[in-house]
Ligand SMILES: CC(C)(COP(=O)(O)OP(=O)(O)OC[C@H]1O[C@@H](n2cnc3c(N)ncnc32)[C@H](O)[C@@H]1OP(=O)(O)O)[C@@H](O)C(=O)NCCC(=O)NCCS
């Protein structure tokens with residue numbers, strides 16, 4: 001079974017309550033209808049009831065098949081305002097500001113997860129990643145064993161022209177702009193864990209650089225080497241190597257010539273980029289030129305599942321993210 005089908009099948013076997021923060025978006029509504037039809041999740045749509053109902057009708061759907069919550073009129077808003085005020089008052093948020101905040105769709109959706117009204121939330125088809133992720137950080141927060149919250153894309157190579165097929169993790173393509181060595185090590189550790197949780201296989205982590213095995217000397221190369229050493233020391237069982245160029249990590253013949261002693265043998269399945277510039281540009285090139293299916297940004301290190309999308313996403317991308325979020329929620 002293809003890795004993506006396996007994730008969808010896992011979700012179907014343990015469906016969860018997923019809240020979609022941008023319920024008025026046509027792609028989100030189409031994905032919600034497919035998620036319901038395929039039995040992978042019970043969906044709550046956030047937004048104006050009349051707009052969501054119209055979008056559902058446009059797609060041949062029925063508004064009564066979904067829970068719809070409009071933060072402007074929902075009976076939950078009062079309780080959420082109180083809780084949000086308790087949560088954020090230390091950061092200078094007064095009661096009036098809390099009431100205003102929870103009327104925003106992204107915040108309301110995240111509060112549903114925090115307050116156990118849903119198991120996971122997804123936004124970002126319309127909102128920017130910065131707004132979506134900041135909301136998750138502020139409302140849901142970090143799990144104690146993660147140093148940093150970070151993100152990854154699941155990259156599926158399944159087209160006939162892909163010489164190597166399968167599922168790969170690229171990180172961090174969405175969140176941490178310029179990690180230091182310790183931050184990069186944390187991203188590597190969390191990405192390996194995410195790969196194993198979602199795909200069931202052992203993670204083989206490549207720490208990417210413009211240098212392989214000392215072929216270039218630069219502070220940026222040293223950062224990747226240091227991050228590799230920190231990650232290895234914090235988890236001796238982690239299969240990790242770096243610094244490696246992408247070809248040394250992905251192509252067995254190149255690995256043999258440029259990195260003959262690499263434990264990865266050109267078979268890495270988790271690729272940790274040195275910063276957000278490289279990672280975000282890299283995943284979009286693999287997606288738009290290379291024809292990879294890209295699912296993300298999936299957030300890791302949060303106390304409960306909250307995920308983002310690219311504003312360029314399709315309805316299929318939203319559907320796939322619903323499946324990933326269900327699997328994350330079910331594996332807690
Ligand atoms: C995500 C992002 C918005 C966070 O920015 P920020 O300026 O730190 O935001 P805030 O200060 O409002 O952070 C919210 C909280 O999360 C914390 N935080 C920020 N980044 C964090 C991280 N990686 N891990 C854990 N906590 C983090 C902050 O300390 C803050 O805590 P507090 O509210 O208790 O003080 C920022 O890192 C960003 O813009 N990243 C790039 C997003 C992007 O444009 N991606 C490209 C397209 S995908």
Ligand SMILES: CC(=O)OP(=O)(O)O
Pocket residue numbers: 124127128129173174280296297309310311312
């Ligand atoms: C992940 C990402 O790049 O998001 P967007 O395309 O919305 O900026």
